[in-house]
Amino acid sequence: MPPIAFTGCLIDRAEHLRNDRERLAGLWPTARVLSLDHNADVETNAGRDGLALQRGDAFSEDALDAALFLGIDDDGAWFAHRTDAFVNALDLRGAASRLSAFEAGLFAYARALLLWRQRTRFCVQCGTPLRMTHSGHIARCDGCESDHYPRIDAAVIMLVSDGERLLLGRQASWPQGRYSLLAGFVEPGERLEDTVAREVMEEAGVRVLRANYVASQPWPFPSGLMLGFSALAEPDPPRCNDELEDARWFTRDELLAEVASGRLGLSRPESISRWLIDRWLDEGG
Numbered sequence: 001m002p003p004i005a006f007t008g009c010l011i012d013r014a015e016h017l018r019n020d021r022e023r024l025a026g027l028w029p030t031a032r033v034l035s036l037d038h039n040a041d042v043e044t045n046a047g048r049d050g051l052a053l054q055r056g057d058a059f060s061e062d063a064l065d066a067a068l069f070l071g072i073d074d075d076g077a078w079f080a081h082r083t084d085a086f087v088n089a090l091d092l093r094g095a096a097s098r099l100s101a102f103e104a105g106l107f108a109y110a111r112a113l114l115l116w117r118q119r120t121r122f123c124v125q126c127g128t129p130l131r132m133t134h135s136g137h138i139a140r141c142d143g144c145e146s147d148h149y150p151r152i153d154a155a156v157i158m159l160v161s162d163g164e165r166l167l168l169g170r171q172a173s174w175p176q177g178r179y180s181l182l183a184g185f186v187e188p189g190e191r192l193e194d195t196v197a198r199e200v201m202e203e204a205g206v207r208v209l210r211a212n213y214v215a216s217q218p219w220p221f222p223s224g225l226m227l228g229f230s231a232l233a234e235p236d237p238p239r240c241n242d243e244l245e246d247a248r249w250f251t252r253d254e255l256l257a258e259v260a261s262g263r264l265g266l267s268r269p270e271s272i273s274r275w276l277i278d279r280w281l282d283e284g285g
């Protein structure tokens with residue numbers, strides 16, 4: 001199986017440098033800097049694929065204090081900065097097909113951090129405006145002296161099988177014929193396995209017997225983390241309520257025939273949903 005999109009950024013995040021202004025200033029002149037705009041889309045090179053990178057010394061040193069430190073590798077430091085002064089913007093979905101696995105993962109990381117910073121302006125405990133520290137990784141409240149960390153919204157997504165067939169569902173708002181795995185957010189007080197069982201019951205009325213973790217994917221739209229599971233379920237006939245318009249069991253042959261005929265479309269290629277479905281189809285082949 002190919003790697004899951006947005007998981008290819010294995011730089012050293014160098015947490016110990018985030019609040020070391022002196023060492024960051026030393027890294028800044030030769031650092032590679034990504035540009036992201038107000039939508040957290042990234043600047044790419046005109047006419048060809050690949051991130052458009054600038055060196056830190058192209059900016060004043062003041063820019064370092066507004067930049068996000070991402071980490072280091074053998075060639076120096078990586079930062080991201082926010083600007084709207086570029087035209088070749090690429091969104092994260094496009095990045096999966098147009099950037100290398102490393103660059104797409106780096107972009108996903110920078111995007112998650114930037115979106116969190118843009119949305120995290122006031123303390124949730126006392127309402128005081130927050131001050132970013134640690135190069136964009138902590139928001140500090142001077143009113144009640146609390147620290148706030150980047151938000152991660154955990155969601156499970158599950159490949160549900162009765163041993164032979166795969167359970168897929170569709171929401172009414174999706175493109176015609178699109179089917180995907182069931183998914184849902186983890187709620188307070190739940191184990192991940194409980195979330196899998198609850199969501200499958202709520203959305204399709206199917207009883208899950210057991211669920212095993214398979215793989216995960218950063219999903220910064222704006223702050224998701226998708227936790228992919230494989231679940232074994234009773235072969236209950238699906239019944240839908242408000243969330244899904246339809247849910248159906250498919251054998252491998254049925255699914256392949258529906259896709260080949262154009263009547264059914266699967267999840268987008270950059271999603272872990274599609275990766276899990278392709279993996280299941282491969283196992284049968």
Ligand SMILES: [Zn+2]
Pocket residue numbers: 123124125126127128141142143144145146
């Ligand atoms: Zn506060």
